[in-house]
Amino acid sequence: MTPLTIALTGGSGFIGGQIARMLVARGAHVRALSRTQSGLENGILWIKGTLEDEDSLARLVEGASIVIHCAGAVRGRSARSFQIANVQGSRRVAQAACNSGTCERFLLMSSLAARHPELSWYAKSKHDAEQEVLRVAGTMGITIFRPTAVYGPGDRELRPLFTWLLKGLLVRLGARDSHLSFVHVFDLVAAVAHWLGSPITKSAIYEISDGTLGGYSWKGLAKIAADIRAAPVRSLAISTTVLRTIACANFAISYMVRRAPMLTTSKVNELTHPDWTCSNTAITVATGWIPQIKLRRALQEGLF
Ligand SMILES: NC(=O)c1ccc[n+]([C@@H]2O[C@H](COP(=O)([O-])OP(=O)(O)OC[C@H]3O[C@@H](n4cnc5c(N)ncnc54)[C@H](OP(=O)(O)O)[C@@H]3O)[C@@H](O)[C@H]2O)c1
Numbered sequence: 014m015t016p017l018t019i020a021l022t023g024g025s026g027f028i029g030g031q032i033a034r035m036l037v038a039r040g041a042h043v044r045a046l047s048r049t050q051s052g053l054e055n056g057i058l059w060i061k062g063t064l065e066d067e068d069s070l071a072r073l074v075e076g077a078s079i080v081i082h083c084a085g086a087v088r089g090r091s092a093r094s095f096q097i098a099n100v101q102g103s104r105r106v107a108q109a110a111c112n113s114g115t116c117e118r119f120l121l122m123s124s125l126a127a128r129h130p131e132l133s134w135y136a137k138s139k140h141d142a143e144q145e146v147l148r149v150a151g152t153m154g155i156t157i158f159r160p161t162a163v164y165g166p167g168d169r170e171l172r173p174l175f176t177w178l179l180k181g182l183l184v185r186l187g188a189r190d191s192h193l194s195f196v197h198v199f200d201l202v203a204a205v206a207h208w209l210g211s212p213i214t215k216s217a218i219y220e221i222s223d224g225t226l227g228g229y230s231w232k233g234l235a236k237i238a239a240d241i242r243a244a245p246v247r248s249l250a251i252s253t254t255v256l257r258t259i260a261c262a263n264f265a266i267s268y269m270v271r272r273a274p275m276l277t278t279s280k281v282n283e284l285t286h287p288d289w290t291c292s293n294t295a296i297t298v299a300t301g302w303i304p305q306i307k308l309r310r311a312l313q314e315g316l317f
Contacts, residue, residue: 016040016041016042017041017042017078017079017209018041018042018044018076018077018078018079019036019041019042019043019044019077019078019079019080019081020044020045020046020073020074020077020079020080020081020110020116021033021036021043021044021045021046021080021081021083022045022046022064022073022081022082022083022084022106023046023082023083023084023085023122024043024045024046024047024057024059024083025045025047025048025049025050026083026084027163027167027168027169027198028083028122028163028198028201028202029045029081029083029084029122030167031165031166031167031198031199031201031202032081032083032202032205033045033057035202035205035206037055037056037057039206039209042058043056043057043058044057044058044059044060044073044074044075044077045057045058045059045060045073046059046060046062046063046064046069046070046073046084047059047060047061047062048061048062048063049061060072060073064084064098064101064102064103064105064106065097065101065102065105067105067108067109070105070106070109071109071112071113073109074106074109074110074113074115074116075113075115076113076115077110077113077115077116078115078116078117078118079116079117079118079119079120079209080106080107080110080116080118080119080120081119081120081122081205082103082106082107082119082120082121082122082146083122084098084102084106085098085099085102085103085122085139085142086098086099086135086138086273087135087170087275088272088273088274088275089134089135089273089274089277090264090267090268090273090274090277091134092134092137092138092279094134094273095134095135095137095138096138096141098138099135099138099139099141099142100138100141100142100145101145102142103121103142103145103146104142104145104146104148104149107119107121107145107146107149107150107153107155108149110153111149111150111151111152111153116153117153117154117213118153118154118155118156118213119146119150119153119154119155119156120156120157120158120205120208121142121143121146121155121156121157121158122158122160123139123140123142123143123157123158123159123218124136124139124159124160125159125160125161125162125194125220125221125222125289125291126139126140126283127139127140127142127143127159128140128159128220128291129283129286132282132283132286133279133280133282133283134277134279134280135279135280135283136283143157143218147216150216154213154214154215154216155215155216155217156208156214156216156217156218156219157216157217157218157219158201158204158205158208158219158221158296159218159219159220159221159291160196160201160220160221160222161194161195161196161220161221161222161289161291162193162194162195162196162289163195163196163197163198163201164195164196164197164198164311164317165197165198165199165311165316165317166198166316166317167198168198168317170275171195171317172317175312175317178234178235178238178246178312179238179241179242179312181238181242181244181245181246181247182246182247182249183231183234183235183238183246183247183248183249184249184251185231185248185249185250185251186251186256186284186285187253187284187285187286187287188285188287189231189232189250190230190287191230191231191285191286191287191288191289192227192228192229192230192287192288192289192290193228193229193230193231193234193289193290194222194223194225194228194229194289194290194291195222195223195229195308196221196222196223196304197223197304197306197311197316197317199305199306199316200223200304200305200306201221203302203304203305204219204221204296204300204302204304207296207300207301207302208296208300208302210300211299211300211301214299217295217299218295219293219295219296219299220291220292220293220295220296221291221293221296221304222290222291222293222304223304223306223307223308224293224303224304224307225307225308227290228288228289228290229308231248234308235248237308237309237312238312240309241309241312241313253281253285256276256281256284256285257278257281259276260274260276260277260278260280260281261278263275263276263277264277264278
């Protein structure tokens with residue numbers, strides 16, 4: 014059988030990097046967008062370009078029957094910066110895929126945050142990106158993944174939280190009775206693999222987590238860590254007011270160090286939202302995917 018040609022954006026990132034490795038292992042011809050490199054490396058043909066450059070996107074998707082759009086901004090200092098990368102960028106990738114005439118199915122790596130566009134600049138941009146991709150879909154089957162917080166090898170955002178937790182300190186953001194959810198990057202990549210092997214649907218949106226019923230409470234996280242450590246875990250509650258103050262300082266520092274900030278006052282609303290639980294039922298029914306890695310196991314086995 015002729016190998017599939019799959020175009021990927023975000024292949025140099027945390028999640029996209031893991032997807033790229035899975036695609037190569039499955040024998041696909043992988044073409045991946047990169048802002049820095051070009052040429053063949055580790056079975057991936059890197060196409061130099063950006064989400065802003067329509068010519069490079071046209072080269073990226075040329076001859077691809079599947080396009081996986083995983084690039085995106087997760088940090089930014091204004092609503093506009095998120096709109097440019099996530100909304101306009103997604104529209105350009107989808108338009109290029111549609112124009113190629115070869116793309117049958119398109120996967121957008123959105124976020125569970127898209128469920129609440131009112132919460133943050135990031136959430137709104139992921140929501141609007143979904144709308145843009147669906148708008149320019151043409152004859153392509155569009156699938157949208159909405160993963161919750163993703164962790165695993167290569168992640169820099171959740172790793173400190175889990176490291177402190179295993180050292181006996183739980184840093185609690187938001188309300189005491191919040192419900193959080195997580196998904197391991199290996200499970201998310203497995204979901205992409207299942208999607209590749211399932212029939213094309215016109216359009217579908219799938220929320221994705223590790224399947225823990227009711228999600229994780231702060232107390233539940235502390236309990237998991239205490240069991241693994243066989244020692245108590247202290248809880249340090251950071252109030253929303255303090256978090257906002259830290260966010261303001263972080264915002265100012267980001268100008269000085271010329272780096273896009275992760276923690277902004279806009280992001281605080283998202284971090285302190287009380288319910289990030291979701292259901293995997295739709296994706297399991299459609300693709301047969303079932304997550305395998307619960308947080309307890311990942312922390313126990315150092316899979317983060
Ligand atoms: N991590 C999570 O918990 C999580 C949860 C839900 C959804 N998501 C979504 O999953 C996707 C990947 O997230 P991640 O955590 O893997 O982020 P990441 O590690 O920061 O990777 C982002 C990727 O996007 C690329 N990119 C960003 N702006 C670009 C542009 N203008 N042109 C070309 N490439 C660009 C980056 O390229 P460079 O290497 O050149 O910077 C990198 O490859 C994002 O769309 C994010 O919204 C993430």
